Amino acid sequence: MAEPGAKDMHGNVQRNAAAAEMGTAYDVIVIGAGWSGLMACKYCRAEGLRTLVLEGRDGIGGVWTFTPDQRVGGVMKTTETTSSRCITEISDFPMPADYPQFPSNEQIKTYLEAYCARFSLTEHIRFKENVKRTAKRDDLWEVTTSDGSRWLARHVIVSSGLHQHPNDVSGDERFRDYSGTLVHSAAVKDVSSEWSGKTMLVWGGGESASDIAFETSKVASRVYFCIPNGVWFVPKRVSGWPPFPSLEPKVLDHVTSRLRLWLSPTHKYSPFVYEYLEWAFGFNGHGQEAWRTDAPYQRSFFNKSADVLCRVKSGHVVPKRDIASCRGTMVRFTDGTSAEVDTIITCSGYSAVFPFLDESVPAGTDPRKWFKYIFYNEDPSLAFVGFARPIFGSIPGLAELQSRYVAKVFAGACRLPGPAQRRALTERDARFWDHHFRDTSRRIAGLVDHPLYADQLARLIGCRPKFAKLFFSSPRRWWQAITAPWNGCQFWLNDARHHDRIFATFRRYHGDRVAQVWIFVLVVPLLPLLALRRRLKIGLREHLLRAWRTRRAKRQLAGAKAPAGVALELYSRSEMQDLQ
Template sequence: MVQNKVLRLGCSKIGASAESPRDPQQEKDSAVQHNVDVQAMSATARGEERVCVIGCGKSGLIGCKVLTQRGVAFDCFEEGSQIGGLWVLNNDSGRSACYDSLRINTSKLVTRFHDFPVPKHYPMFCPHQEMLAYLESYVDNFGFRKHITFRTQVVSVIPQLKCGFTVFTKALDTGKVLTRHYTSVIVACGHHWDPLWPKFTGNFMGSVSHSHGYRSPKPFVGKRVLVIGGGNSGMDIAAELALSGAAKTILSCRRPVHVVPRWVFGMPSDVAVQPWLGVTVPRRWVELCAAGAFWLSRGGSQESYGLPTPKFGLFGTHPTVNPGAGDILQLIKKKKVTPKPGILCYKDNTVTFLDGTSEEVDAVVCATGYNAKVPFLPEDCPVTKDGKTELMHLVVHPKLPGVYFLGFIQAHGPMIPCVESQMSYAADLIQGVSELPPPEKMGKTIAKQHDFNRKNFTQVERHALMVEFHRYLLQTQMARCPKDKRGLGKKLWRTKRFLQFCAGQTC
């Protein structure tokens, strides 16, 4: 009942007609009574841009920084009590999957903000403590911490006809619900927080957990452990368990995966492909060169170590980087990790695999990914549907113009450059520098994305948000073409932007 009153108040304040003037003091008193943010309401009533940023992990921080630099008013809401998102160990938001030994999978040379270098004394592949310190110093350097409200949950974002978005927030420590109005909303809460569980056939008598809750190998010492999933988390956890006292470690992968080494010939493997190379050379050529370099650097194929080699190309799936806890291929070769195919069924403590073999295990850790969910948005505006993205350029939903998604992406490369490019595009749209195409054209663009993914990536659920790193950066930059450019002017702008991108200006 109160919620309906608040909604009517928000719309009447912003779109009040001349025929029904209201007393300002009466309006203010009514707003306070119904927990309405008067400052936010009055700002939007004056036609000023005011943006709501949801989440302050690395994606949300990029959003805050760009808005600060562009002079756009904003508020940022974070469920936890500190910045950092996934890089906060035991984050009280409950959304972080960070564990004790976690470190970045991409080198600091590419996993950095374009205008804020990683400290030189940091190791090449930083542990979570140093990544968090880096994010903290980023906030302090650009001075926007005062705009972040911690321990606050965004309950719902409701599009309003002709008046932006009504945002309901809840203070987690007091339970107080506050209503605000914004002209735009940036969704930067991430998609690695709602665990995706595999289907279990039969009954298993041991313990079952998800990698989202994994913190250290201590609970598994002396136990026979089955890790399900060949992604980064699955292989990282399997390697750590094998080196930390598990009686036996088994790694089950439904399909073979490519394992990418962190180092190739003494240098990080992710620095070889330059922007110009990533967008001008045929994908297959780059794929073959990279695979050849990996084969030479480790002295043979994966199969020679005991891990099946996929039949699809290196870029056909999200890369699995060799774990920081140990060389997974060496551990498999030394019989410390036992690779297995997908699971057929469970019975008591026995797991039977698709190849007909069985193993006795005490515990199962499911490193099987996450659901891409945004519960505070309308139900008819999902991020993905039937294993396909619903977002144009993975930033804009056709049904929600004015809402911009940051970080809802899987790429062959680091996340930070992708989000910086996304935010540059979103900020141009917010400020009216660029404009969205008509809904039917947005639908055609999304259909092209689906077709590209179908042709180039393996068709599994976790690849719904998959992109090729450099091609995606260029795509989002080209989408920023100013709305006043037409004909020859547009072609010249795009040519200039392409040359700048090839020269290394990716943001």
């Protein structure tokens, strides 16, 4: 145990050292010591950049550090990850072997502390330094903290997180006349004894909403769960792959291999696959009509916190679409029914707000306005890490690639396009993702497809795996690589020095390659059809209709009495060649 006063002495030493350093300019200042900020610091230091991290709290971890203080955002006491450790862990720092597939918030905090120790990051972090102002002064950024300290740097990385500023919906007309207790999910840290025997309502369709509905249903007499826009429920654990059930639950994240990306019809958005998924899993609303969404599969945010569904089956949770109006504690739903509700918990999400950015830095809060969802176009010495949101995957997995890219750009190892080209590419990407997620992009900014966006960044970094080269050097390892679940270590494959570590990670998750083999067996017969569909840019249904017409025409021509000119009027030259 430390002697009395030792902590104060250490604080004085830190402050004195900080005062001596404030007059010198860092290469990079990172705002925030959460998951993203720590990786940004690590990769900047790996590129030889002098880096300082400013953190407002007294420890690392950001929202993954549980605190009972309702004024401070963070996880619930019972929160565990919704993405598996395979797709979430840092590429060069695997999670401990004894961790479960979905670690708890306490385990994540311990893991990040071990990461700091492994790469000596703590000595580069200043705790209890709330950033109040960030402005550009000539060629340097000046960052001012709450105690009046001023720090200078050539570059700034904002990693303050997505879950800092709750969206306030108390003024919404649906809740305006409600007289019961109305709270945002950010203030929910644990199941309150005050909810015992009460009627609760959870409003929202995200994973936090599902977790809260599940937990509150254990003590409340009834929980109404409103999902206004519907949702695709994708359980993070499934009992095998219908029609091939399994006694051991499978981790859905493990069906994220390169083989699936290359061959799986779910990645091609086939309408017939939607019907299969509906039959096999009931993903769209999970069989609840009130929760169905019009957004196509993989074009909307996925909810992987599906434990609440068992509470629906038992009757403790009642699915509803939305609230029409409130009067007192009486809530009227859009389906025409009403109920007395004691407490409403709104899970309306968070806004990415940066109050510390000076008015002279109108970077905005929408990642679609930043180059590759990272760089402020007007001044790319300002970058944002951790604000891209995958519909299926993990924010840390993408934030690591963002950190690698930013560090290389700031170190001069990678070059950004010129201003005009950068803006044009940003607008093009925004149009692409807006169309891709056209049913949800207006509500949730920064949505991306995890593997597609990761590959885009990998190309820019120069670390996209060269699978063809691996195939000719080692077919066995090539097969291991393309059938392994998605893991950030794959982006070190081009460097043979990392192969032992990489393939040890692949072997660690080898049990789920069986599912990939089934995908291969089922999809290979469809490859000619998929290739034809891509070449002609027609839908599968149109292709089948055309084939039917072709067969009918052949039969007609076989016994035709009509002149050839009729056929020429009905078919083009290329089509006639197909018929002959």
